[in-house]
Amino acid sequence: MVKDIMLPKIAKVVVDLPVEGSFDYSIPKEYQKQVTIGQRAVILFNRRKMVGVIVDLRQTSRFKRLNPLLSLLDEVPAIDTQALQLTQQLSQQYGCSWGEAIFISLPPVLRRNTRTQLSLSKIEYSPLEKPQSIFLHDINKEKKWDFLRQKVHETLRLGQGVLILVHELTAAEEVSKRLGQTNVMILKKKLSVKQELAQWMQFKSGESLVAIGTRSAVFAPVAHLGFIVIFDEEHDFYKEEQSPYYDARYVAQMRAKLQGCSLCLVSAAPLAETWKEVQKKGWEKVSFEPDSLSVVQVVDMSNYNPQKTSIISFPLQNQIQKFLEAKKKVVLFMNRRGFAALTRCNQCGFTLRCERCDVNLTYLHSKQILVCRHCDSSRELPKVCPHCQGNYLKSMGKGIEKLEQEVAQMYPAAKVACYDRDNPTFPARADIILTTQTILSVKEKISFDFIAILNFDAELHHMNYRCAQKAFTLLVHLRQMAKEKLMVQTYMRDNYVLKSVQAMNYEKFYRKELQLRKELNFPPYQHLVILKMRGDKEEDVFARSQAVFEALDQKKPEGVRVTDAHPDVKPKVRDKYRFSILLKGKSVKVILGFVKKVLKGVKKKRGIIVTVEVDY
């Protein structure tokens, strides 16, 4: 009888909805002995059958009438207490409900009404001595792998697990190969329900001790986690594209702290945020003798190409000739995909545009189609002008496919090919490769004799506080990939990004970059919360944004800055007009709390979706 009183009667349950707080359910007698925190249960929520997660157990509830738990789905908690804490922190940092955070951390199979028979790891493990935070400067390929191999080996010897995050799946294969461990599991996308479940259980049971994967792998239930590695943290791929817009790098750091495990960031050109952390928080910096460095030659285009006649300057032509004669590979880098950025009728001036996004369509010569860079929709190139039926459609604005034709004409003896997201097979046999960012995905595997960046300045002209960082990262990586020479064509030869890479002076870049971030109140000194609003009618979305802005501006707490409501970088995508408001301040928590309060107070408007993003 006494025992019976101690059994839990009430379960606090959260669901995958944007609602704050948990909900009380009575636990039927037959479940009271087996119920635990972290199990999933089927519940009736607002007359709907849903899957919820039990986050607490109680004896009493302040509610009179409770619905019962309909059934329990797991024998052993699907989510352990540390993972629950992690998701709670995630919800606070990225402004979603705890429930949404929990469900985003579960693999899609477990978000649904599926039963599991999980078993927990019974492997013996030794506790950690002292968790380390390591920054591994990726400037010596072989020694980098030696270091990581040894670290991973050490961790496994203690019976602890390893989590490795990569920016894309192709890199996972390479990492797995380099580590040469047997109990490695790559978290692939697009698995069958059965496979996905099997993979999840292999980590829970300790059968696999090393998880390698992209973004969502940060939640992999690796048993006795002892070591987290993040490769190339500077990639945008670590940011989730849907709400909650979490950042896997940051979540990994939260997880390391919670779990008391070691963390290692591996990067050739880390984020300024990381550089500061390493200096200020006394991270261990591991840096080896750098591999031999290629020469950097800067071509000042205002001297060599004042009339802007060709994107390939004379010095570049000379170099291409020289390398081709020596039977060496040439890579020409330009960050513009496709053939033409603009297709217009020379008779009536009609320009081919995406109706749903109001942007010019990009012509892809390789696929003979026009694509929209915002919504990815595509259509065939019309034979005649849709407006005047004339025969004068003309393409303008060079992409790498157009360049391919020009270069092929200039060097008829050379084999020329494109490598970008539209031509994704690596042209191994080409003499001259025209490429975009895509080239970075072969960074670990291939290097080239000569790389030229045709239009470096384009990298610096984005309206984003991270653009200098991105340009720096790009330059460093391309310099590493070029065995002999990196050529940079620019009109801005005195820019600090270029200067720092020329001198390979990391300190110089980060000092300047951090100073600018500080002056302009950007991360890591202050945090950014971006409010995005979208809807069908431009006036309505703007009116709502304006109303939200006014309310924010009126009640903003001390030290928080709010910008006007302005059209987004992409003002229209898929027929939805988009506006944003930016908030800056020292504490994300304070800003998010404030934003939530204000949004509750401002009148809602039908069909307008509001989302919140942090630090991007």
Next chain:
DNA sequence: AGCACGCCGACT
């Protein structure tokens, strides 16, 4: 998120 409740305009 989704679903009910409730309050105002044009219809058999």
Next chain:
DNA sequence: GTCGGCGTGCTC
């Protein structure tokens, strides 16, 4: 009179 639009609020 009432059907149905949409703004508001709640979900244990």
